[in-house]
Amino acid sequence: MTDINRRIVLASRPHGEPSPAHFRMEETRAPTPKAGDVLLRNRFLSLDPYMRGRMSAAKSYAKPVEIGETMVGGTVSEVVASQNPDFPEGTLVAGFGGWQDLWVSNGAGLRRLDPEAAPLSTALGILGMPGMTAYTGLLNIGRPKPGETVVVAAAAGPVGSLVGQIAKLKGARAVGIAGGPDKCAYLVDELGFDEAVDHRGADLPGALAEACPNGIDVYFENVGGAVFEAVLPLLNDFARIPVCGLVSGYNLTDLPPGPDRSPLLMRAVLTKRLHIQGFIVWDFAEQEAAFLGEVGTWLRDGRVKHREDIVEGLDKAPGAFIGLLKGRNFGKMLVRIS
Amino acid sequence: MTDINRRIVLASRPHGEPSPAHFRMEETRAPTPKAGDVLLRNRFLSLDPYMRGRMSAAKSYAKPVEIGETMVGGTVSEVVASQNPDFPEGTLVAGFGGWQDLWVSNGAGLRRLDPEAAPLSTALGILGMPGMTAYTGLLNIGRPKPGETVVVAAAAGPVGSLVGQIAKLKGARAVGIAGGPDKCAYLVDELGFDEAVDHRGADLPGALAEACPNGIDVYFENVGGAVFEAVLPLLNDFARIPVCGLVSGYNLTDLPPGPDRSPLLMRAVLTKRLHIQGFIVWDFAEQEAAFLGEVGTWLRDGRVKHREDIVEGLDKAPGAFIGLLKGRNFGKMLVRIS
Known part of the structure; x- marks a missing residue:
């Protein structure tokens, strides 16, 4: 010592x-x-x-x-x-x-x-703050139903990768957005996501639309910015958007140039009856034991990686x-x- | 005939x-x-x-x-x-x-x-679509608690006036935003709102801040635009925003000039853990009998006007x-x- x-x-x-x-x-x-x-x-x-x-x-x-x-x-x-x-x-x-x-x-x-x-x-x-963030945000706010489409960005990260895997365990379709072919292959080949979209590709909106033929029911928001803009037109009525992070904006020093797109967002909220909700993991502190029990079991059983x-x-x-x-x-x- | x-x-x-x-x-x-x-x-x-x-x-x-x-x-x-x-x-x-x-x-x-x-x-x-819009949106999404501050715009209209009155019946503080001194006087003197703010006044953000010394816990959104911009900085952590209408934008032909303020909105959603949810009254169709029973009684008893x-x-x-x-x-x- x-x-x-x-x-x-x-x-x-x-x-x-x-x-x-x-x-x-x-x-x-x-x-x-x-x-x-x-x-x-x-x-x-x-x-x-x-x-x-x-x-x-x-x-x-x-x-x-x-x-x-x-x-x-x-x-x-x-x-x-x-x-x-x-x-x-x-x-x-x-x-x-x-x-x-x-x-x-x-x-x-x-x-x-x-x-x-x-x-x-x-x-x-996976058994700490990032895992609990995925678990509580997806299950309390996202509430995926069997057959629905769940999209998550930063999908190869510790939060996104568990969001997609839990979505699959709940019977939903999981679509991950990640940067580069290695991460995209990992999502589909290792973690069992249904589709992966490379946000560095030439046409993110087009690729995402192709990966989500039935629209998007849950968008787990980790990044904001261009990814969110690609997601917005694909959201189905009554879609849920747990807002966990906005990493694409953390280093921004100025607002992006105009026009002001916030009325588009609010109009989508109204006409599609969207549910957008920010959270941090400790808002659900009372669910820690349930999280550790359930995800711990999945991890030991090899159901999540x-x-x-x-x-x-x-x-x-x-x-x-x-x-x-x-x-x-x-x-x-x-x-x-x- | x-x-x-x-x-x-x-x-x-x-x-x-x-x-x-x-x-x-x-x-x-x-x-x-x-x-x-x-x-x-x-x-x-x-x-x-x-x-x-x-x-x-x-x-x-x-x-x-x-x-x-x-x-x-x-x-x-x-x-x-x-x-x-x-x-x-x-x-x-x-x-x-x-x-x-x-x-x-x-x-x-x-x-x-x-x-x-x-x-x-x-x-x-009050016993039709506008009344049921106020009742279902406020109680299902806004969920005002005693002592909280509820703000509603277009407050002298049929939706807003009932939102404020139900907020009062639930023990919350009601602040109405309306256009002109007659409507503002009506809100306070006739309907029992705690405060009324004239959105035609010189300094809406300042007047609203003064009317909401403890911030805003529920903002019932009917109008959007400049009113929402004045509300956003006053929202408390965990505020709920039922989005019922955006009348200020219905006649817009172009998006407002920049910068793009949507990252500000999403950042507030995240850091304040806001809950923003669009709805239309028929999303809550199964609550029509409860609405007619409860608001009908309040109306007959003179508890709402x-x-x-x-x-x-x-x-x-x-x-x-x-x-x-x-x-x-x-x-x-x-x-x-x-």
């Missing part, structure tokens, strides 16, 4: 795309647990698109990271010193430890992990995160911290 | 605002009821904003009126000749008879009216309808057909 904690702090706020210069690695003295506390060493750090929002000062559902503060993020950690009998040394936990080696917790918000039940890293992906994209070393986190916002990852983006 | 039926047909499709030239009065031979039919003479014709949509060829939730066809619309009528024992001569019914004197029905879709229970014209207003704006004579229908789209009516717009 060392006395040094490496951490990555927000060095400055990006205007547009973040660059490595917006982050800074610091070394500080490791924190000391007080009575009731545990000292945790991070093994895995989760990188997720929502973190772009925390880098901005704009009001959102969570407060921003301040300049000089450690970047926030979900972690899998091991208890390396304990003054809390609930979490003895050696306990493995999922928590929210941020972009660093070591942190102190009083135990609140820690979830004990059993490495025999599932690989530890799944607690940050997942894929991880792991970089080695905390110092790789900024670059991996910048790539994530551009869709360069292929699977759940994780940092293994050695 | 006469052999002549006067009817108003769609003469041509408007591009932008309708004018009298888009309508034509015709006289034709009265239709003859066959076995099982009734001949109906209209007493009241309802004029409603949705009719603007029927004048356009654009796809919507109902098929357009064809050129040369009688304009559609809800009516209160009397059976003047009957070959249907369920509806003997003299029966008063609500139906969908359109802009004309006489029409034939086989009885399907006719609702018998009791003139002792409520004035006949209410079957087209209503107001009518009646023009005399079928030939006045086009002018009254054109004025309705500009908010010139004050109360439920009706044509008395003599």
Whole structure:
């Protein structure tokens, strides 16, 4: 055990795309647990698109990271010193430890992990926040019925890939939108999606229309922008749109040029009786046990699959995160911290 | 009884605002009821904003009126000749008879009216389609809770005025947006709204913010455009937006100039976890009996009030309808057909 904690702090706020210069690695003295506390060493750090929002000062559902503060993020950690009998040394936990080696917790918000039940890293992906986002958003807002068509963008990512697989388990048709032929092949060949559409192709609206001959009943929104514009004309009456993320817009510094298309959107809402609803996973916090039980069983039974994209070393986190916002990852983006 | 039926047909499709030239009065031979039919003479014709949509060829939730066809619309009528024992001569019914004197029905879709229970014209207003629109949209999608703030635009109209009054009955705060000081005074002094905001005032966003110190939990959308833009920044987390109409946009021929504000709307949906849902009244057709029972009781008990704006004579229908789209009516717009 060392006395040094490496951490990555927000060095400055990006205007547009973040660059490595917006982050800074610091070394500080490791924190000391007080009575009731545990000292945790991070093994895995989760990188997720929502973190772009925390880098901005704009009001959102969570407060921003301040300049000089450690970047926030979900972690899998091991208890390396304990003054809390609930979490003895050696306990493995999922928590929210941020972009660093070591942190102190009083135990609140820690979830004990059993490495025999599932690989530890799944607690940050298919059995963690992204998986629960897919599960709760699709089942509470999307509510796919057998025979309906469910479209999800960023479909090779940890949220989208589970959305499509759950849609299939519920008897719906799953159409995934992803960037590039490898991801599209993975969706159909590995995960059992009915169709995959490459958003980098020449004619996204045409390709999507071809993949959805009966229109779209559920559109799980992760990205916004051009993908949403291609989806809108294909939506059926009474379509449901869980709005989980808008990653295509997170780096925008100005609104797109005119005309103002918002009246088109509202007119579609009215005439098609659309149901558009934003959510974040913790709006459904009371469903965590149901999620872990059901998706955990599916995962053990091989009824759902997942894929991880792991970089080695905390110092790789900024670059991996910048790539994530551009869709360069292929699977759940994780940092293994050695 | 006469052999002549006067009817108003769609003469041509408007591009932008309708004018009298888009309508034509015709006289034709009265239709003859066959076995099982009734001949109906209209007493009241309802004029409603949705009719603007029927004048356009654009796809919507109902098929357009064809050129040369009688304009559609809800009516209160009397059976003047009957070959249907369920509806003997003299029966008063609500139906969908359109802009004309006489029409034939086989009885399907006719609702018998009791003139002792409520004035006949209410079957087209507070106890008809507009009232049921307010009731079902507010209670199924808006779901106001005690202490919440409900905002409704076109608040002096038949839908908006009932939305605000039901919000009050459910323990919420009601804020109405209407055009001009007379309508605003009516909302507060007669209907018991907590606040009224004149959308013709110099600073709608500022006035609305002042009227909603705790933000907006339910926005019942009738109008769109500048009113919606003033509402959006005031919406609280988890606000519900039943989208019933967008009357400010019905005559638009082009999208408004840029920038494209739709990303702002979607970002608000995500960060505030908004629930936006379009509906038309017949999506909740199974709630008609509950609506008639509950609002009928409130009306008889004086717990809800209503107001009518009646023009005399079928030939006045086009002018009254054109004025309705500009908010010139004050109360439920009706044509008395003599």
